[in-house]
Amino acid sequence: MGLSDSLRCYGIREGKTGVGIAVMAGRIFAVYTQNRIRAAPVIFNLQNLGKRVKGIIVNSGNANAYTGEEGLRKARRMAEFLAERLNCDLSEIAIASTGVIGRQLDVDKIIRIGEKVLERLGGGEEHINAFARAIMTTDRFPKIAKRRFGGVEILGIAKGAGMIAPNMATMLAFIFTNARCDGMEEIFREAVEGSFNRVIVDGDTSTNDTVFMVASEEVEANPEEFREHLSSLMLELAEMMARDGEGATKVFWVRVSGARSDDDALRVARAVAGSNLVKTAVFGGDPNFGRIIAAIGYSGADVDERITLKLRGESGVAVLVEEGNVVEGSLELAERIMKESRIEVLIDLHRGSGEGYAIGCDLTHDYVELNSKYTT
């Protein structure tokens, strides 16, 4: 009944190419990139994937994006390979890719590695870890999170990195659960919206972004409990992505309240979390509230000067601005908080009851280094 009985996975990396395979029968839920240019694996899934799945195959090192008809054929070959080995229909295979855009996939190599992966599938920690590591690109650490309540288990494996930029970095996440509950589709979509879609700035979608959830539906779950645990698991993975944003040394949450609407709150949160000037200030440990105020101002939200702005960390809470008035004497505490590795920026707009949040990370020398070298 547990996931360790129904999920078997593994992953192997050879040079820049990694292949991860997860085998589990269940209903599949998916959210894909909103980028108008969709990678071949996304197009393949949209055209072929049914409601139930038997297996997932993922490669890292090449996004198979912007690769035209040839890319689509190769995406299909990846899926056909796994469908044959699992002796299932092509509609029961989900695929994903991450890596460089605009280069044809070496699908023979992926299949070659895939064969080895299939020989070593298993349900243990080491198997989950191997899968998580195989799908990494510039990630510095594998991203795995778990929840367990009653007999329900949820396992999440993700890759992120590059999310620091308000643009393309591919994020992939794979959720596995033995749960069955009402409204699962909606719960899944809302959890994605409240987690992965909050890691930095709108438009932050690569050609490949994909979140899958496979549910074996063996154990009945209370929908509210399931929602709560799934959301918190996804948020944990999302924060890991921010922390592992390319070159990042710190993660910061922007929590906005008192907005005219939830949309406005989200606009403000994303503008602040996505501002290069705020990100560099966080890197420098500089409580530069002027940059935060400016970002609030250009967010597009309905705001005025009557803003309350606080920083919260392990050192305490520093009130930088109180209803539009700059608070003297809070700078020392603010500087201490800004040196911490997890910072919360609390913004009250005093305009209504709208709330929202976003998760950002700092912009560092390593980001520039990594992205000026990462090659086509």
Added chain:
Amino acid sequence: MGLSDSLRCYGIREGKTGVGIAVMAGRIFAVYTQNRIRAAPVIFNLQNLGKRVKGIIVNSGNANAYTGEEGLRKARRMAEFLAERLNCDLSEIAIASTGVIGRQLDVDKIIRIGEKVLERLGGGEEHINAFARAIMTTDRFPKIAKRRFGGVEILGIAKGAGMIAPNMATMLAFIFTNARCDGMEEIFREAVEGSFNRVIVDGDTSTNDTVFMVASEEVEANPEEFREHLSSLMLELAEMMARDGEGATKVFWVRVSGARSDDDALRVARAVAGSNLVKTAVFGGDPNFGRIIAAIGYSGADVDERITLKLRGESGVAVLVEEGNVVEGSLELAERIMKESRIEVLIDLHRGSGEGYAIGCDLTHDYVELNSKYTT
């Protein structure tokens, strides 16, 4: 009749505080920041400035933004100081500030420096240069451009820097002309839209952004000629700002054609020029077309994969993608172009006849260095 007869200016910097004063009688045209949080000098101008002006006073080092009632009083004092010395009405004085946000202005120091500036006003090159230098913040060079046709003269002085980020950097520009022509207001606004508003990404407005144009109206100008010269002068200043973006080593133009509409073309141009991943690739001299394609895809414009993408530089034109097909063999030339200091990215969307452009600069270690240290 020439500008050297009617314009007298100068500027002095003492430590972090610079003061520039320009004295010239004429009609004034203004465009201000679209940021919802407006600096005190902007609010002052909006409330007090009339249609005709006698003088402009600008300070650098402190933006006088987010400084409440006290900031407004100090902005007024700056203006009153100059109005008294020029023996004119307060409505004939325009003011501007640039620098740190959220700190009260040392207006006494500004007036003290202003007194010295007034003693040295003049119409020569050295006076214009001194004004341009006094209003700089992190700018590495003064930004001055001139046009002359028939008896018409146009002089532009600007400060930029920090425009590399899709956010707050203050840009100030001061245009002086002896021209008189029909539709000047509209010509002025359109020229601003086609130049300063094209330097990186939407929302790119600080709390202080201001463009003034003073026209003494002594010489009749042909409106079309005036439009052409004013636009080209502003574009020259805008490109200087991009080139002097904080830490920037390169400037790149993104020219989009074949869009469904001009708005769509502008969306694409701004998404590409504003993408951190494109900016770092430009810094690294890496013709990473995948990042450009991804930015086009998430721009929000109506696009599909049938894109033509070229790079143009002094070395020639490299066709990276032709109607959706990646062109092999163009990489070597593309790499040579990417090493140049001025690069054009040419994008044809093959969807219609919409056109647009934006001007960007690279994202470098120096940007991170500068902005993680620049202090509150």
